[in-house]
Amino acid sequence: MKTKVVVLLIFFQLILISFLSYHIHQKQKNILGVVSVNPIKKENLVFKPSDKFKYFYESKPNTIEKVNEWVPYKGIYTINSDSLNERFDYPIKKIKKTYRIIILGNSFTYGLYVNTKDNWTEQLEDRLNQQKEWCPNITKFEVINLGMHGYDIQYLIERFKLRGIKYEADMVIWLMNDNDFFQINEIMLKKAEFYQKQMSENGELEKQSKSGNLYPAWDRALRELKTQYDKKSLEKYQLDQLTQFRKNIYRGTLLFLTFPVTSLDHKSILKDVTHSFVQTYFSDEIINIYDESRESLYFPNDGHPNQNG
Numbered sequence: 001m002k003t004k005v006v007v008l009l010i011f012f013q014l015i016l017i018s019f020l021s022y023h024i025h026q027k028q029k030n031i032l033g034v035v036s037v038n039p040i041k042k043e044n045l046v047f048k049p050s051d052k053f054k055y056f057y058e059s060k061p062n063t064i065e066k067v068n069e070w071v072p073y074k075g076i077y078t079i080n081s082d083s084l085n086e087r088f089d090y091p092i093k094k095i096k097k098t099y100r101i102i103i104l105g106n107s108f109t110y111g112l113y114v115n116t117k118d119n120w121t122e123q124l125e126d127r128l129n130q131q132k133e134w135c136p137n138i139t140k141f142e143v144i145n146l147g148m149h150g151y152d153i154q155y156l157i158e159r160f161k162l163r164g165i166k167y168e169a170d171m172v173i174w175l176m177n178d179n180d181f182f183q184i185n186e187i188m189l190k191k192a193e194f195y196q197k198q199m200s201e202n203g204e205l206e207k208q209s210k211s212g213n214l215y216p217a218w219d220r221a222l223r224e225l226k227t228q229y230d231k232k233s234l235e236k237y238q239l240d241q242l243t244q245f246r247k248n249i250y251r252g253t254l255l256f257l258t259f260p261v262t263s264l265d266h267k268s269i270l271k272d273v274t275h276s277f278v279q280t281y282f283s284d285e286i287i288n289i290y291d292e293s294r295e296s297l298y299f300p301n302d303g304h305p306n307q308n309g
């Protein structure tokens with residue numbers, strides 16, 4: 001049964017309040033290097049500072065949010081009572097013969113710019129339930145989306161601890177890309193917040209914006225992070241975070257998904273975790289929606305998958 005489920009499954013960023021920058025992989029047309037506007041308004045976020053995370057945030061529960069006007073597809077997010085971008089509230093206690101899957105990831109998992117009902121996590125849930133005759137001991141599949149725009153690995157682990165553990169998932173799927181391996185929100189968001197204010201006061205923000213760089217504060221924070229920490233140090237840090245998640249927080253079935261174009265170094269990190277633990281799997285066999293013949297599968301001015309992608 002698990003093999004069939006896995007086969008079927010193979011189908012940033014937030015600059016506090018004002019903007020989202022997302023850098024993934026480099027392509028000829030540079031689609032995935034384009035920065036994207038954050039469509040989540042301040043009033044629809046709940047900030048939850050703690051001893052560990054100063055900038056941690058979640059969506060405000062029981063809210064409905066319309067996507068930014070620039071998006072050609074005017075989607076609507078429905079946030080459930082547990083702060084998740086979901087159509088439904090899920091009971092904490094699983095009904096008998098229910099197979100429950102939790103999805104982790106950043107804006108690609110959250111479903112940026114598309115209707116909640118059109119997100120890939122919702123379509124996965126529907127498809128599994130349409131074909132549940134594969135699994136005679138299962139009468140229902142539940143796919144619970146813990147993804148959040150702008151999250152790094154640490155924030156996703158924290159969200160899983162706050163929101164995910166109680167659902168007692170039979171399986172966790174974590175969709176990752178290159179961005180996940182250098183992003184550390186607690187460093188970058190602090191820097192970006194400082195530079196955003198500084199550049200706004202001295203007029204540099206407006207100057208950069210007119211020249212086409214809409215997110216100079218974020219770019220500066222990113223450059224500073226990469227100067228402060230070399231690539232290998234960042235990768236080791238992220239590997240340690242994933243290892244601790246696997247070892248101490250979630251020990252059930254775990255599937256890492258990533259894109260074919262994700263760097264070999266980052267795929268190697270995921271494979272290291274996969275080989276170190278039982279019931280841990282890896283796949284990069286996701287169709288490349290950025291193939292030139294598939295431009296209708298993503299927003300051309302942003303790079304995030306559209307409702308078809």
